[in-house]
Amino acid sequence: MGVFKDTGHLFRFAGLFVLAFLVFLVVRHFVVPKSFGEYGHYRGAAIGEIAARPVKFAGHETCEACHSDEAAKKTAGKHAHVNCEACHGALAQHADDPTVKPVLPETAVLCARCHSASAAKPKGFPQVDPASHSQGLPCESCHQPHNPGMDAPKTDAGGAK
């Protein structure tokens, strides 16, 4: 110890440094969220929070659990791969509570969205000029939306009554 004289002030400074570090740790403990760094440089709990947001599209499996008759009609036709909610819209509310009645989509708007002719659409995709194709008749007078082929059994338009 004889090498340095008056080392006391160094220890005081070191003590101050350690104290500041302690204060930093205490503040950090309260400021940084608990799950920060759980998976990486972010709040791990955010993943769960984002996953907990409500679902609006129920998914076709949910629809088919009750509406297996309509699903069977659809499977037989060209719309087999079109999911229910692609036309009927988001219906998770209806799936949770069947008393919430969905609005039946309007075929004039709905069919035209995909099937109105345009040079931009893939050539193999069935498309018509709505005005000249049906002379103003609604689509469902010939096509049943769940199985739109002309040879399909033409009962009602399908869907909720």
Place this chain on the structure above:
Amino acid sequence: MNISRRQMLILLPAAAVAWESVLAGSPEASPNYKISDHWWGMLIDIPKCIGCGNCVRACQTENDVPEGFFRTWVERYHRSDWTMAQTGALSANPLIDPEVISPDGGKEGFPVATDESGRYFFVPKLCNHCADSPCTQVCPVGATFIGPDGVVLVDQSYCLGCAYCVQACPYGCRYIHPEKKVADKCTLCYHRITKGLTTACCEACPTGARQLFDLKNPKDPIHEFLKTHSVQVLKPQMATGAKAFYNGLDGSVR
């Protein structure tokens, strides 16, 4: 046990550090979802897209996307026939200068195209959920991140709204939410895929042009698809590790 004041000063910070690690780690939110078992992405099959805009509408419904902003949108490309010989202008190169439109993100479809010349195709766009995403790297506070399942997410309670990430995304997939004033983007419908559902856009796509895939699932049809098709990503030169795979992508797409 005799602890001097000096020893105490050394021990206390060490104890604090140890306590930090005890507090870290909270249980996962979705009990049936094992976060490390997935690596999500999306396949876009361009020849199947008819530009109906169903995906854009579904996304806006599912995620309450504000009017005029898009988490996914559809662009229509028109690559005209080669006309350079007539005009002599370099800009007439249809590979460099395709005509691109996206009225209201393609939400209500596209105007009828009558010009039969050239080649038309639709390109749905969304967050590419890059494995080496530039947007997460620039976040100064750790509010945006790549989750352990490969989905790029925004912690909106942590985001400052500085918009660095909006500038960093080379695909233009982020925006500042006009009401929340924080960064917002496609979550790959994280609230759906963690419950075993597909994304809203995939659910609503009538032609199967969009397909969610999980590269860590050995039974996922994506593996067979990748064996038999040559898919591309957007801006591969940026080495973002994009996981939006495009089948049949034209060279003019930027």
